[in-house]
Amino acid sequence: MTDRTPDRNPAGAAAASYRPLLFSIAYGMTGSVGDAEDLVQDAFLGMTKAQRAGTVIDAPKAYLTTAVTRLGINHLGSARVRRETYVGDWLPEPLVTHDDGPAGSPAEHAELTDALSMALLVLLEALSPMERAVFVLREVFGHDYPDIARSTGKTEANCRQIFARARRRIPADATARLPRERRAEGAELARRFFTAADGGDLDALLGMLAPDVVFHGDGGGKAQAISRTVHDPHQTAALLVAGFRRLRTLGATLRPAQVNGAPGIVLYDAEGRVLSVVELHLQDGTVGAIHSLTNPDKLTHLGPVSDQGLLPRFR
Incomplete structure (x- = not known):
């Protein structure tokens, strides 16, 4: 089993502070707690290998966000095939927190948990992997188009088109948060x-x-x-x-x-x-x-x- 303890990660404790954001992006893309944790771990390992090979990474947050996004896009291709044979309704794995004590869930360490509602994640299943990545980065996390273009490998103009296409398929109130x-x-x-x-x-x-x-x-x-x-x-x-x-x-x-x-x-x-x-x-x-x-x-x-x-x- 992979050790996911942040301060033991070879990428270093400083970069570990980005884990809540990275987990949330990966979870928003996959709807799976286990898959999201794996994608984040793979992103950290990839950065470590790059650094050991002599690559200088001046912006680790941007590097890791890009890595998680691209890993998520690749993952969704195979996940879509599995879900076509899924028995019954498909729902995302729940992020659970309790007011009266620890929940034993990564939800405690996720950012913007209330934005990643069950209803929204179900709707996101209708999007292509690239549409989902662009939509999550833009609508849920508020990234600007230059950052989204870097993370997805698309042009800014293409990202705007992809978001507009996805936005037409997701009702505006699906991303509304309860005050x-x-x-x-x-x-x-x-x-x-x-x-x-x-x-x-x-x-x-x-x-x-x-x-x-x-x-x-x-x-x-x-x-x-x-x-x-x-x-x-x-x-x-x-x-x-x-x-x-x-x-x-x-x-x-x-x-x-x-x-x-x-x-x-x-x-x-x-x-x-x-x-x-x-x-x-x-x-x-x-x-x-x-x-x-x-x-x-x-x-x-x-x-x-x-x-x-x-x-x-x-x-």
Whole structure:
């Protein structure tokens, strides 16, 4: 296993201060915690090799940003092939933080976590690797076009065209962040929402769901999840009540969390192992989308993963 401890990295402790930014760029491009960490590590190793070969790097931040971006573009080519055969809905690996203690997640060290929402990352899947790189650098991180051109190897004019093309495919409100003064309201809505789901209160749930609510579930063909995206509030409410009823039979507990900067929960089984992560995308004081992850491969960075929800394997 690769040692990812910053102060042991041969690139030096000074450059390690850029890790939060580099991780966030890589995560924005891939939607994967593990892949993002690998890309950052590869970028550091590449810089170390260049320095040992005699290359003088006057701007390590720019060098590393370029390396991570280009590695990410190459990675997305193969990732797209894998996702074409993915079972069910694909959701990004969650970045989780808790107010009451460490989350065991790279989210604590990521920059602009609230800008990398589940909803945005799902939309970014529709972009080409180059479009995604340019969009993330420009829209999420606010890089200027000369920097984007350097990072991607394209001309400034080409980057402007690529961004305009990507911008037409991503709704403007997809990158909007919840104002800090409204986050307490969002947390309170989430508390009432999950209390209603846990208590089987269908009417209360329906009162908090947007008419056009969307319910996504990602089990990756390995864990129990809804078989297809649900667009009906009544069906969504019924599924939530049934799901939480089953969780009670397992002795599951829930812990409030921030998931990619949005309110959500982490569910644990009776032995304290992670069962799932649920994120709420809020819009106009209601729940506009629900993202539920049970795929064990996408939860391992949060701690030991439960086997309670795994699907049986047939040989």
